[in-house]
Amino acid sequence: MNPLKGYSLNAAALEMIEKVIIPKQEALGIEIYQQKNGVHILDFGINTDPGWIAGKYFTELSLGGLGELKYTKLKIGEYYMPAVEIIVDYPVIAELSSHDAFWYLGYAGAKQSFSGPVRAKIQDAYAKKAPYEDLKAEKVLAFCQISHVPCEEWTSQLAADAGVAPENFYLVVARTGTLVGAIHIAARNVEQTIPTLVDKGFDLSTIVYASGITPVIASVEDETEAYGVVNDNLLYGQETNIYCRCADVDIIKHLDNLCLNQPGNKDVYGMPFKDIFASCDNEWCNVPRPWDAPSKVNFFNLSTGRTFTAGKHHEGVLVQGFLGKKGGRVK
Amino acid sequence: MKIGEYGQAYFREILACPIKFGCTITKNNLIDAGVDNIGGWQAGKKIVQGLVGGLGEVTFDQMKIGEFTIATIDLFLDKPVQSTRESFLHNVNGIIGADDSDFGLTISENLQLQNVKNVFVASSTSIVASIYNGAKALPLLVNRVLAAGIDAERIMWGFGTAPVILSSDNTNKALDVQNFVLAKGVIASLWIKGTDDELIAIAKVANDCGEIRLHNILSGNTFIGGKVDEEAMLSLFN
DSSP: OOTTTTOOHHHHHHHHIIIIITTTHHHHTOEEEEOTTSOEEEESSSSOOOOHHHHHHHHHHHTTTSEEEEEEEEEETTEEEEEEEEEESSHHHHIIIIISOOEEEEETTEEEEEBSTHHHHHOOTTGGGSSOOOTTOSSEEEEEEOSSOOOHHHHHHHHHHHTSOGGGEEEEEEOSSSHHHHHHHHTOHHHHHHHHHHHHTOOGGGEEEEEEEEEOOOOOSSHHHHHHHHHHHHHHHOEEEEEEOSOHHHHHTTGGGSSTTSGGGTTTTTSOHHHHHHTTTTOGGGSOGGGSOOSEEEEEETTTTEEEEEEOOOHHHHHHHHHTTTOEEOO | OOHHHHHHHHHHHHHHSGGGGTOEEOTTSEEESSSSSOOOHHHHHHHHHHHTTTSEEEEEEEEEETTEEEEEEEEEESSHHHHIIIIITOEETTEESOTTOSOEEEEOSSSOOOSOOSEEEEOTTSHHHHHHHHHTHHHHHHHHHHHTTOOGGGEEEEEEEEEOOOOOSOHHHHHHHHHHHHHHTOEEEEEEOOOHHHHHHHHHTOOSSSEEEEEETTTOOEEEEEOOOHHHHHGGGO
């Protein structure tokens, strides 16, 4: 049953664009314009260099108004590092229907993934797992992590696939090698955990709330390097809290095979994501699902009052990503 | 971009309900944020937010110093050069703030300032002064990096964290502690488009400003100068 009946993720996000993002676009350092076909482009980091505040809004828009991003810090090894803390209401809907990047569209020989409230309308395979749809949305919002602004032919195709006129299609874009890129991927902690729970057959109806925290260890301009480091944040540094109501046994049975350090991943655990991704021809759709697993997940079972933990952080990979190949303390 | 204009909303939040922020509007149109009145955490945060012109996030967090967990003021800045030069360290006749802002801050032990209005006044021993002082760590690093010859447009984003330590009602001691914190207890980071060599050269001589980190966006390397001296910081609590 849809607990959010009457609430449109797309309408909520677009209202935020009208009321918050457009008035602040100069301070945010973003650009908003329409392509000739009418598609609205919100450039959060392709031909622009926005930062912390834009990264916060990028994430909160992706959650369709159901979550909040706050900046904090974490101590990793001997270093305090900036971190993002996410709180999410209706986490199954916010993540599976919107924030997750499971809408794939091929163009010019490559497959590109898209996230955002648009997925609640087009209903891809993971969106269908959530008890929510936004089929009547007349205007839709999609997000794309990409190194260039998609051409009009491509955005027209996106609008058509989403079932809206181009002028009703809004596309938010950012490169990975920007601070916004680092932030919004770090913010994908709960986003990464919920689909993993789907894969394991966890009963999603038992999940009530969720929160997560991830360090933002670095930002580097080169897209390949950036892709590696920002995903290291998640795979080796994120921690998700799931608040649920179920039998303890329904949590316990998943604990050993939930996180990246699960026994079946012993050949990849500890490898920087850049190397893992290269072994998958640098295509997300080739990454085996167990390799896109959270670093650490805590379950707070509200039915029994018990707490369970799976996974662990890998400080070595995180510090390596933070310092880079030649960085360190200078004497 | 009008940084002062962007920041004014934060100052106005204090004026909308001064009592909530421990502030008083004086007869000579100053805002007492820590001289006769006590000011407070939220007043300090709003003033720092106003001074960075809303171009970043300002939060309170914590830092472990030995067995103590101490509150910190943390800055996440989007345009650190602009907010530093035009507002945060822009000081005209002792009043800190942007030229295009109706508001400013002065650290003063009394409320005698004349012929100005909308100036927030906090004594050196106040919590507002301690918060502003800690928040200075990042702008001070910006100035250090600019002085080393890095062009403003190559300095992209910043992060800073500093413990907020209230030491004493004695002005001289409070000032000593604030300077000590800036020298031993803060962390300031900048993301820069540079060469590794020029960032190493800056980090190498940074031995009087806590820990500085220079992230080279072009190479992906981070160079760290100085260090938070936890042992020295602990001496403040004896």
